[in-house]
Amino acid sequence: MLNVHRMSLLREVASRGSIAAAAEALYLTPSAVSQQLSTLEREAGVELLERVGRGVRLTHTGTKLVAYTERVLAVLEEAEADLQAVSEGVAGQLRTCAFPTAARALLVPALKRMRADHPLLALSMVDLEPEDSLPMLKTGDLDVVLTYGFDRLPERPDPGIERHLLLTEPLYIAVPDTDPRATGPAKLSDFRDDNWVVGRDGSPFLDVMIRVAAEAGFEPRVELHSNDYQVLLSAVQAGLGIALVPPLAFFAQYPGVVCLRTSDVQINRRVLAVIRRGSGGRPAVEAALGVLRDVSREAVARYETLVPLAG
Structure with a gap:
């Protein structure tokens, strides 16, 4: 019978893209993960991974087993939930x-x-x-x-x-209140020549900025990166650039900063x-x-x- 723990290791390799990354996430050594996966292959009687350069990728059968693993783990979660509901x-x-x-x-x-x-x-x-x-x-x-x-x-x-969706909120353009455009709704394209303060490389926050700017017909000019909205708002307050911000960012006051609704591109988080x-x-x-x-x-x-x- 297939071992559920070893199946979950295979799922982790599929999710993270490599044995080394899976091992790091699970606080194991790569050799320990490799040994467990070799045992899983013997249990399954087929190859689940294949070498590609210096790494590995799942075979077609390995991909199918990961799909079964997701279903098995979900059923186990349901069983534990039922038991806890009764006992705890x-x-x-x-x-x-x-x-x-x-x-x-x-x-x-x-x-x-x-x-x-x-x-x-x-x-x-x-x-x-x-x-x-x-x-x-x-x-x-x-x-x-x-x-x-x-x-x-x-x-x-x-x-x-x-x-589970908790809330949906709009993103506004945060600008210094001295900006002559800070009088009401504005087009995102009106800010094509401004410096933008955006998320770090690889973050969804940066990706969405690039996407909506492309829809508005420009590529954002970026000098400052941060995933912290308080840093973004402080940078806007200091006149270092402008930024897209949601309402949840405003737990404190930022004098000198105003927000504009976008009239050409609607953005929600x-x-x-x-x-x-x-x-x-x-x-x-x-x-x-x-x-x-x-x-x-x-x-x-x-x-x-x-x-x-x-x-």
Whole structure:
């Protein structure tokens, strides 16, 4: 019979692209992972990986086995959720994570409520970007992760996770209030010659900026990079450039900064709670999703009033 642990190792290699990356994520040595995968191949009776240069890739059979692995792991999550519902209720451990903006605006208030409502639940939190938190969710190191996406960027399907939409918010153009265009709605194309402060290389925030600028007919001129909206807003305040920002970024006041609605290109950011497929029946996870929905509804109404809109 196939070993589920070894199957999950194969899934990790498929997800991360190499044995070395999978080993690092799982705190194992590459040789230990290779040995386990060789044993899995003997159990399966077929080759699951093939050499490509200095790396490996899944064979057709290996890809099929990963798809089965996703289904098996989801069923196991459902079984554990059912058992916990009977034996524990909202108790045990819940490991949460969010990107920094959502950690401050959504996750911290949600954890405060959960601690008051469920004193038997041990809560933990760390703030990470989605590219770091989602792999940890899939390996079982986290239980609930807050991520984000943009309506201009396609969402890659992943059978191992479930995404739950918490809120959708617009992105505004943040400019110094001394800018002569800071009087009301403006076209993104009006800012083709400005310096933009954008996300780091490889981040969805940078990708969406490039995408919407292309739709508006220009390539953004970029000198400053940061994934921290507070850094972006400080740079705008200092006159170093302009930036796209959502309402959740405005937990503090930035005198001298105003926001403009875009009239030619509409840009929205989605904030999502992500869990392992099948784990939604766990009482702690179910409770967390409910509280996060409530907190998100309240946050949309509160933060929208804090945006310093022009006009």
